[in-house]
Amino acid sequence: MAVDSKTVFDRPVTLRDVVTHYCPGCTHGVIHRMVSEVLDELGLRERTCGVAPVGCSVLCYNYFDTDFMEAPHGRAPALATGFKRMRPDMIVFTYQGDGDLASIGMGEIIHAANRGEKFTTIFVNNAVYGMTGGQMAPTTLPGQITTTCPMGRDTSLTGEPIRIAELLSALATPGYIERVAVHTPAHILKAKKAIRKAFTLQRDNKCYTLVEVLSTCPTNWGNTPGEAIEWLDENMMKYFPLGCYKDYVEPEGS
Amino acid sequence: MAKVLMKGNEAIAEAALRAGAEGYFCYPITPQTEVAEYLSKRMPEVGGMFLQGESELAVANMLFGAASTGKRVFTTSSSPGISLMQEAISYMAGAELPAVIINIMRGGPGLGGILPAQADYFQAVKGGGHGDYRTLVLAPSTVQEAVDLTMLCFHLAQKYRNPVMMIGDGMIGQMMEAVEFPESYEEPPLPSTDEWAATGALDRKARIIKSLFLDPVGLENNVLILEKKYQQMIREEVRCESYKISAENKILIVAYGTMARICQTAIDELEADGVSVGLFRPISLYPFPEKEILREATRKNIKSVLTIEMSMAQMMEDVERAIQGRRPVHFFGRSGGIVPTPEEVKEQVLKVLSIKRRTAKKK
Amino acid sequence: MISLVKQHRLPTFSKSILIIVGGYGSGKSEVAVNLSRQLVNAGSAQVAIADLDIVNPYFRSREASEQLTSLGIRTINPTGGQHYADLPIILPEVKGAIEQRQGVLVLDVGGDDVGARVLSSLSGSFEEGAYEMLLVLNGNRPFTADLDGCLKMINDIESSSRLKFTGIVSNTHLLEETTAQIALDGLELARQVSRRSDLPVAFLSGLKEIIECDEFDNVDVPILPLERLLLKPWESSAGDE
Numbered sequence A: 001m002a003v004d005s006k007t008v009f010d011r012p013v014t015l016r017d018v019v020t021h022y023c024p025g026c027t028h029g030v031i032h033r034m035v036s037e038v039l040d041e042l043g044l045r046e047r048t049c050g051v052a053p054v055g056c057s058v059l060c061y062n063y064f065d066t067d068f069m070e071a072p073h074g075r076a077p078a079l080a081t082g083f084k085r086m087r088p089d090m091i092v093f094t095y096q097g098d099g100d101l102a103s104i105g106m107g108e109i110i111h112a113a114n115r116g117e118k119f120t121t122i123f124v125n126n127a128v129y130g131m132t133g134g135q136m137a138p139t140t141l142p143g144q145i146t147t148t149c150p151m152g153r154d155t156s157l158t159g160e161p162i163r164i165a166e167l168l169s170a171l172a173t174p175g176y177i178e179r180v181a182v183h184t185p186a187h188i189l190k191a192k193k194a195i196r197k198a199f200t201l202q203r204d205n206k207c208y209t210l211v212e213v214l215s216t217c218p219t220n221w222g223n224t225p226g227e228a229i230e231w232l233d234e235n236m237m238k239y240f241p242l243g244c245y246k247d248y249v250e251p252e253g254s
Numbered sequence B: 001m002a003k004v005l006m007k008g009n010e011a012i013a014e015a016a017l018r019a020g021a022e023g024y025f026c027y028p029i030t031p032q033t034e035v036a037e038y039l040s041k042r043m044p045e046v047g048g049m050f051l052q053g054e055s056e057l058a059v060a061n062m063l064f065g066a067a068s069t070g071k072r073v074f075t076t077s078s079s080p081g082i083s084l085m086q087e088a089i090s091y092m093a094g095a096e097l098p099a100v101i102i103n104i105m106r107g108g109p110g111l112g113g114i115l116p117a118q119a120d121y122f123q124a125v126k127g128g129g130h131g132d133y134r135t136l137v138l139a140p141s142t143v144q145e146a147v148d149l150t151m152l153c154f155h156l157a158q159k160y161r162n163p164v165m166m167i168g169d170g171m172i173g174q175m176m177e178a179v180e181f182p183e184s185y186e187e188p189p190l191p192s193t194d195e196w197a198a199t200g201a202l203d204r205k206a207r208i209i210k211s212l213f214l215d216p217v218g219l220e221n222n223v224l225i226l227e228k229k230y231q232q233m234i235r236e237e238v239r240c241e242s243y244k245i246s247a248e249n250k251i252l253i254v255a256y257g258t259m260a261r262i263c264q265t266a267i268d269e270l271e272a273d274g275v276s277v278g279l280f281r282p283i284s285l286y287p288f289p290e291k292e293i294l295r296e297a298t299r300k301n302i303k304s305v306l307t308i309e310m311s312m313a314q315m316m317e318d319v320e321r322a323i324q325g326r327r328p329v330h331f332f333g334r335s336g337g338i339v340p341t342p343e344e345v346k347e348q349v350l351k352v353l354s355i356k357r358r359t360a361k362k363k
Numbered sequence C: 001m002i003s004l005v006k007q008h009r010l011p012t013f014s015k016s017i018l019i020i021v022g023g024y025g026s027g028k029s030e031v032a033v034n035l036s037r038q039l040v041n042a043g044s045a046q047v048a049i050a051d052l053d054i055v056n057p058y059f060r061s062r063e064a065s066e067q068l069t070s071l072g073i074r075t076i077n078p079t080g081g082q083h084y085a086d087l088p089i090i091l092p093e094v095k096g097a098i099e100q101r102q103g104v105l106v107l108d109v110g111g112d113d114v115g116a117r118v119l120s121s122l123s124g125s126f127e128e129g130a131y132e133m134l135l136v137l138n139g140n141r142p143f144t145a146d147l148d149g150c151l152k153m154i155n156d157i158e159s160s161s162r163l164k165f166t167g168i169v170s171n172t173h174l175l176e177e178t179t180a181q182i183a184l185d186g187l188e189l190a191r192q193v194s195r196r197s198d199l200p201v202a203f204l205s206g207l208k209e210i211i212e213c214d215e216f217d218n219v220d221v222p223i224l225p226l227e228r229l230l231l232k233p234w235e236s237s238a239g240d241e
């Protein structure tokens, strides 16, 4: 599948030609596009099965033109494990929000990562429960207002936000973990590189891979799309520094 | 193949392999852990996949993912673990996935104990998870039958693309009995998994395996598709057995699993004392052998029906429903891991008979 | 009752600690329980049996403790709710009994190398040469169905228990489906194992009804007839035979 990655405005084959349900200014769509482009470029679409989360991206199976499973809330890594173990020849990815992955599904993600399951996780961190209307997530910033912390997140009661990339990098097994953002063209380019690297490592049967993507939720943040980008840049980037937290190294002697 | 002596749990594990199971996911819990221990050795030998997950919650969802590939996969657990699996079981039913779940039951509620019980009847038969769905449920009473039914479970799971459960009380898992495995495994033809499994969208449209239908008409449609399968199960999958049912019976006992074997001993001993009792043993608990029970219970001489369980009148509700008030239905059961003895069963039979006699006299 | 002629063929022991070990489902507990009874019958003053099975949740020798106690056998088992637990409970009394060496102590150990691991923690208390460790063999169990399987079992158990076997008990059976031939075939397997491992066949055991028939008259090893004491809930005790 020779799709030229420079023709940015052509729709990737892996992305269906449908209108998504995402709000204006929501970056879920951008992330979908990047994943689709990477699958196109690496020629993996025909042997890929995605796992959809419960969250705003629950319907992402309607947008990606690959086989898909729709998981219970938080369990995508367990489904991906079961699938990939039975079909190691296929490409498997989970697409999960921060409520899905860092709250209800924390057990599943840690153990899948720690077993070194050879699938890829696209972790979309928007610091809030988007789908259910903007409640506090484990990633909600200190002082950030949500419908369940209307006075702002009080970390003396609810703890500090969880930094997933750092947390999982503390494990010895996972091979590649990087945090990226998608709110500027420059960031998008870097993010795509990271996603491409993750799928390449999976294709080569190397390791567990996770790309955390800082994402906007203008609707629940109560912002215009422009304000949301500013808010992300000023607040989230500080608390969630971008970078590669764990880089794959070939085991010695191989 | 010659007979070998096997613990129920090991026999179940071996039977699953013989039925073509290629993947197994587990989390340790007494009294079923031997299945996992056995398969941790055997699965790699046969080129299958063995994985111990981090919780039953995860294990059942791994099963969900694994079943989506179309391969034969299963898990085993015991009561508290099965409770945690209900989420995925509901999802798998909704997404029409074949998977085998085996519950070697212990006493509950809660952490309960580790001794044998049948207290998960409602959970298994009435649907322990949310939504409009059923699981096909089979209940063996010997280790040999556990072997046969385990193999059948895999077939039925594929036939209906639905989770299939086998429930056995702890005794079934823990006891040793002589078993024989069929030389070769043959089963009736099944629809190809090519029609639905997620195998990659190569030369075909992409497939979505899901239970989400936001449009109520779509969801009701899915429920009706499932319902059609359940109706087919009711027509084709009822299984039961009777023991010493005859025109002389005054009482019909209904019991399943280990409890049925204890009742058989009691029935033999009562027969020697001149009291004729028959036993009806459901093997499929869903679909429940309603017509069959009704037929046996309404024989001319039968005055009453006695349901005996290692639980508190759970199956009795189905027995009563089947009998439609045409005979009095009595109950006897022990719980918490206490297994009724043949003596207790005999006592109950005699008690029911004497109640019968007394009320007859009053009239 | 065992006939007098056959009485002299019962196994006897000079050691004061008898450790009964074997694969899962070899019939260890039934052998241990019957052996304890036999020792009392043969006139041993003090017999104690300790249930060290921490791998099986059911069908452990502790389930026969009432009967054994009534025969004057001391049973060392967890009591109360712990009797039914699947917790790895090793009572301090066990260590005491091993070290005191009063009368005869029978240790009923859980199956396979996993079950025998419990001995490792106690291995410091056993005095070299003061114990018999017997491998109970059932040739109808999948992992001990042939010579190689049996030798592997010996190896695995010795390394997990850190104790050495001193003999073999031939206990091949198929429960109620056992025939004389099955028991004799098992004895043949035990002999092969004996030749390869240099461990003597300590005795042959089997259900009384089978082992006391004529086919066994010429067997040249001691014989322990078993009465089933660990019954399934639907099996009536031997009383109604």
Ligand SMILES: Cc1ncc(C[n+]2csc(CCOP(=O)(O)OP(=O)(O)O)c2C)c(N)n1
Pocket (backbone or CB within 6 Å): A054, A055, A056, A057, A073, A096, A097, A098, A099, A100, A101, A124, A126, A128, A129, A130, A131, A132, A137
């Ligand atoms: C077991 C269960 N509990 C709660 C819910 C309701 N629920 C749906 S989505 C969601 C939060 C999703 O947030 P996140 O993962 O951050 O995704 P986002 O919508 O922000 O992309 C919740 C709590 C559910 N579907 N299932």
Ligand code: SF4
Pocket (backbone or CB within 6 Å): A021, A022, A023, A025, A026, A027, A028, A056, A126, A130, A131, A216, A217, A218, A219, A220
């Ligand atoms: S609610 Fe937030 S996360 Fe969900 S689609 Fe809208 S903007 Fe995106």
Ligand SMILES: [Mg+2]
Pocket (backbone or CB within 6 Å): A055, A097, A098, A099, A124, A125, A126, A127, A128, A129, A130, A137
């Ligand atoms: Mg979110």
